[in-house]
Amino acid sequence: MNLTLYVWRQKDAKDKGYMEKFDAKDISPDMSFLEMLDVVNEELESQGKDPIAFDSDCREGICGMCSLNINGVAHGPERATAACQLHMRHFKDGDTIYIEPWRARAFPVVKDLIVDRSAFDRIIEAGGYISVGTGGAPDANAIPISKDDAETAFDAAACIGCGACVAACKNASAMLFVAAKVSHLVNLPQGKVEAKRRVVNMVAQMDKEGFGNCTNYYECQAACPKEISVKFIAQMNREYLRSLRYKDK
Ligand code: SF4
Ligand code: FES
Numbered sequence: 001m002n003l004t005l006y007v008w009r010q011k012d013a014k015d016k017g018y019m020e021k022f023d024a025k026d027i028s029p030d031m032s033f034l035e036m037l038d039v040v041n042e043e044l045e046s047q048g049k050d051p052i053a054f055d056s057d058c059r060e061g062i063c064g065m066c067s068l069n070i071n072g073v074a075h076g077p078e079r080a081t082a083a084c085q086l087h088m089r090h091f092k093d094g095d096t097i098y099i100e101p102w103r104a105r106a107f108p109v110v111k112d113l114i115v116d117r118s119a120f121d122r123i124i125e126a127g128g129y130i131s132v133g134t135g136g137a138p139d140a141n142a143i144p145i146s147k148d149d150a151e152t153a154f155d156a157a158a159c160i161g162c163g164a165c166v167a168a169c170k171n172a173s174a175m176l177f178v179a180a181k182v183s184h185l186v187n188l189p190q191g192k193v194e195a196k197r198r199v200v201n202m203v204a205q206m207d208k209e210g211f212g213n214c215t216n217y218y219e220c221q222a223a224c225p226k227e228i229s230v231k232f233i234a235q236m237n238r239e240y241l242r243s244l245r246y247k248d249k
Contacts, residue, residue: 001027001093005040007052008100013108013116019098022052029089033076034059034066036088037099053112059084061225064162067107067115069100074164074223082162082225102167106174106210117163119209120177126205127198128181130190149187156184158226165220165228171212176220178206179236180228186239196243203240 003024010017024040031039034056041051057063066083070076076086091097099113107115159180166174182199185191191198214220214233221230 001029001088001091001095003027003036003091003094004096006096006098007112008109009052009112010101010109012111017109027088029087031088032059032084033068033070033086033088034084053110053114055114056084061085062160064160067102067117067163067167068113069102069167071098072100074102074167075162075225079222080225080227082160085225102163104163104166104172104211106172107163107166115163117161119211120161120163120174122209123174123178123202123205124181127194127201128185130185130194132190143189145188153184153187153191156180156187156228156232159184159224159228160226162225164223164225166211168219168223169212169214170217170219171215172210173214173220174206174209174211175214175233175236176224176228176230178202179232182236182239183232186235195239199236199239200243203236 005022005024006019007022008017009020022040024036025043027036027039034054037052037054044051055065055067057065059066061082061084064082066075068075068083070083070086075081075083076090078086078090101107101109101113102115106119107117110116157180159177161177163174163177165176166172182202185198186195216230218230221228
């Protein structure tokens with residue numbers, strides 16, 4: 001298949017940026033979206049031109065690196081699919097595709113389609129962990145956990161930190177991401193010890209990074225490649241209200 005691409009080009013965070021047109025020729029429908037970009041880049045490199053910069057690592061929906069807005073949709077047209085797992089068979093020969101980076105003030109563009117998502121790392125540093133003494137790993141069945149709690153925690157833990165929820169939200173809210181991390185831990189006994197400190201500090205860091213607030217559009221849930229539910233935002237809000245008197249020392 002042959003495609004016309006309009007791709008966001010931006011030298012660095014200060015550059016204004018623009019859309020550049022490319023022809024993607026002889027693309028196999030079995031290629032992934034990123035493999036299609038690899039083909040375009042090989043052609044650009046063979047002509048001595050600057051290849052399109054984009055992020056990827058695992059290319060199997062695990063790492064959350066592939067931050068592409070495809071035809072205005074975070075991760076593209078397929079539901080519950082990261083851009084790296086999107087296949088070209090979902091497009092038609094002759095299609096025009098617009099590819100842009102995540103658009104959010106808290107995710108500044110580094111180059112072309114690559115954005116700086118270190119704001120997420122700082123939110124995790126603020127509390128997205130549990131503190132445990134080092135030593136041998138305890139037996140897996142030493143702390144009984146109900147099936148419902150384990151499954152709820154596991155659903156939240158599926159978040160890969162990609163940032164599509166932020167990119168899809170008109171408020172650039174990171175609440176689905178933060179809620180997934182808070183809920184993943186608070187639904188397990190090991191995560192309850194630091195629950196108050198965690199939610200207060202993570203929400204404070206989220207606000208400090210410049211993410212917006214949730215106003216219930218649910219675009220985050222629709223864009224999420226791991227189908228993280230907005231019910232976790234409700235759980236985070238409950239946890240937050242319960243913890244409001246908490247002050248970190
Ligand atoms: S909640 Fe979903 S969209 Fe948001 S960072 Fe996690 S996996 Fe990505
Ligand atoms: S490259 Fe890892 S999730 Fe897409």
